[in-house]
Amino acid sequence: MSVMIAATARPNDQRFCAEPVLQLSGLGLHYPNGKQALSDASLEVDRGEFVVVLGSNGSGKSSMLRCIVRLLEPTSGTITVARQDMIRLQGSGLRRARMSIGMVSQHANLVRRRSVLANVMCGALARHNGWRTTLGILPREEAEPALQCLEHVGLADLARQRADTLSGGQAQRVAVARALAQRPQLMLADEPVASLDPEAAGDVMKLLRRLADEGLAVMCVLHQPQLAQRHADRVIGLSAGRVVFETRAGSIKSSDIDQLYGKRAA
Amino acid sequence: MSAVEADKKDSVGNRPLAAVLRNFLVTALVFLIVGQATVISGANFGELVTGASGIADILVRAMPPAFGKLPDLVWPTVETIDVAIFGTVVGVILSVPVAVLAARNVTPALPLYYLTRGLVSFLRSVPELVWALIFVAAVGLGPFAGALALVFHSVGMLGRLFAEVIEDMDMGPVEALTLTGATRTQIFTHAVIPGVLPGLLGISLYRFDENLRSSVLLGFVGAGGIGFELLSSMNLFEYREVSVIVLVVLVLVIGAERGSALLRRRIF
Numbered sequence: 449m450s451v452m453i454a455a456t457a458r459p460n461d462q463r464f465c466a467e468p469v470l471q472l473s474g475l476g477l478h479y480p481n482g483k484q485a486l487s488d489a490s491l492e493v494d495r496g497e498f499v500v501v502l503g504s505n506g507s508g509k510s511s512m513l514r515c516i517v518r519l520l521e522p523t524s525g526t527i528t529v530a531r532q533d534m535i536r537l538q539g540s541g542l543r544r545a546r547m548s549i550g551m552v553s554q555h556a557n558l559v560r561r562r563s564v565l566a567n568v569m570c571g572a573l574a575r576h577n578g579w580r581t582t583l584g585i586l587p588r589e590e591a592e593p594a595l596q597c598l599e600h601v602g603l604a605d606l607a608r609q610r611a612d613t614l615s616g617g618q619a620q621r622v623a624v625a626r627a628l629a630q631r632p633q634l635m636l637a638d639e640p641v642a643s644l645d646p647e648a649a650g651d652v653m654k655l656l657r658r659l660a661d662e663g664l665a666v667m668c669v670l671h672q673p674q675l676a677q678r679h680a681d682r683v684i685g686l687s688a689g690r691v692v693f694e695t696r697a698g699s700i701k702s703s704d705i706d707q708l709y710g711k712r713a714a
Numbered sequence: 715m716s717a718v719e720a721d722k723k724d725s726v727g728n729r730p731l732a733a734v735l736r737n738f739l740v741t742a743l744v745f746l747i748v749g750q751a752t753v754i755s756g757a758n759f760g761e762l763v764t765g766a767s768g769i770a771d772i773l774v775r776a777m778p779p780a781f782g783k784l785p786d787l788v789w790p791t792v793e794t795i796d797v798a799i800f801g802t803v804v805g806v807i808l809s810v811p812v813a814v815l816a817a818r819n820v821t822p823a824l825p826l827y828y829l830t831r832g833l834v835s836f837l838r839s840v841p842e843l844v845w846a847l848i849f850v851a852a853v854g855l856g857p858f859a860g861a862l863a864l865v866f867h868s869v870g871m872l873g874r875l876f877a878e879v880i881e882d883m884d885m886g887p888v889e890a891l892t893l894t895g896a897t898r899t900q901i902f903t904h905a906v907i908p909g910v911l912p913g914l915l916g917i918s919l920y921r922f923d924e925n926l927r928s929s930v931l932l933g934f935v936g937a938g939g940i941g942f943e944l945l946s947s948m949n950l951f952e953y954r955e956v957s958v959i960v961l962v963v964l965v966l967v968i969g970a971e972r973g974s975a976l977l978r979r980r981i982f
Contacts, residue, residue: 517893519889519892519893543895543896543897544895545895546892546893546894546895547894547895549893551890551893553886553889553890555886556886557884557886557887557889557890558887558890559887559904559905559908559909560884560909561908561909561911561912562908570891570894570896570904570905571894572894573891573894573895573896573897573900573904574894574895574896574897574900577897577900581900581903581904582897582899582900582903583903584903584904584907586904623890626890626894627894629894630894630895
């Protein structure tokens with residue numbers, strides 16, 4: 449698996465050592481209805497670091513992730529991913545930049561009637577912009593790397609199975625494998641364990657932790673402070689679109705949690 | 715209940731007077747509509763009773779079916795089936811791009827959405843028989859006119875149904891592939907098509923079933939097939955031939971219905 453991450457992020461490459469993979473600076477987002485989703489939000493995620501963003505519903509966590517991948521257009525600030533200014537990118541440039549960002553959502557969003565392997569191979573489509581993939585044919589040369597990605601998430605034996613036969617936890621791990629097939633430098637996870645039981649949630653969190661240990665920059669949005677403390681390196685608290693605290697995962701205080709969720713969560 | 719609340723309600727059960735009045739008016743309106751429909755359509759059940767002897771006479775004259783006519787019905791039956799196949803297959807092929815433009819969630823531009831929605835509404839609102847009359851005038855008598863009529867009407871029906879399937883599909887995989895950096899066409903072929911294909915195939919099979927019935931009827935206006943044979947035999951009062959043709963139509967329709975139901979079950 450290290451082959452896949454190393455393909456885009458070599459340990460000796462000074463670009464990756466010197467600068468954070470993700471830099472947000474003064475990020476702001478106004479929805480057309482006037483709601484301020486993000487306000488002057490700034491943060492960084494380094495290579496090999498696992499950062500968890502905590503916050504209550506409507507605090508702007510998901511909006512932040514959607515701004516990074518440009519599903520939402522921020523109204524102010526800058527977003528830099530692996531030295532690329534995301535805000536300026538359009539068309540094929542934006543597609544190339546998205547290829548370097550893996551994203552896992554609350555739902556796995558797999559194509560239900562296709563095999564697990566085919567779903568993972570879809571993660572590599574952007575590298576094969578020929579007539580075959582345009583006609584719906586999967587690039588055969590991506591089968592082996594896709595299998596490696598599945599092996600990495602512990603599901604290689606389910607490669608030929610249809611995606612709609614998987615459990616929630618398995619589907620989420622396949623979604624991670626699909627993101628890995630992109631050979632990303634940054635992995636974003638938007639409440640990836642929200643619909644999973646505690647055991648499956650733990651498996652997904654351990655997997656994200658392992659990816660960070662292997663050199664990927666991982667940023668994960670969560671609601672569970674306990675999971676953040678157990679698996680993350682650093683925790684960022686978001687409230688009303690603002691970063692209200694930033695701390696090492698081991699040093700998180702109950703007052704920090706109160707600040708986000710009120711007294712009940714403490 | 716307080717005195718004020720009690721004042722608001724009438725003594726009819728526990729319901730307010732306004733609700734009772736509204737129900738009464740709705741019931742009266744339904745009776746009025748059904749009543750006027752009965753009068754305008756000239757419904758007279760007495761005539762049905764007195765005409766029973768005529769129906770019985772036709773049934774007697776239709777028995778036994780003239781099975782000797784069967785060899786002559788092979789070609790018209792093949793024609794009828796092929797008109798339905800052509801109308802369905804070409805209709806499906808044309809409907810897919812139309813549906814993509816007419817689905818709000820994937821259409822490339824809103825004006826195209828309104829344009830294609832208008833087009834499929836128009837194609838659908840003109841009955842198949844009218845399309846057949848137009849094409850008989852344009853390309854002459856024969857099965858091709860019927861096939862074209864089925865194509866036009868099928869695009870009207872399938873264009874809308876396909877668009878609804880696309881609009882109802884799970885957009886999660888589309889977003890997921892967008893975020894991998896895939897192109898629009900790759901997203902369409904790798905996420906949209908696999909997501910909607912079972913729905914489209916099911917609707918297409920159902921459409922073939924419908925088109926087969928329609929292709930029998932289209933023969934009545936000169937579009938060939940077994941319908942044309944049925945009309946000719948009726949005009950010549952050859953009721954024994956009519957009965958065997960009706961049997962063939964029955965076998966065709968039931969066969970298509972069962973076949974398409976079987977295939978639909980296998981798809982889903």
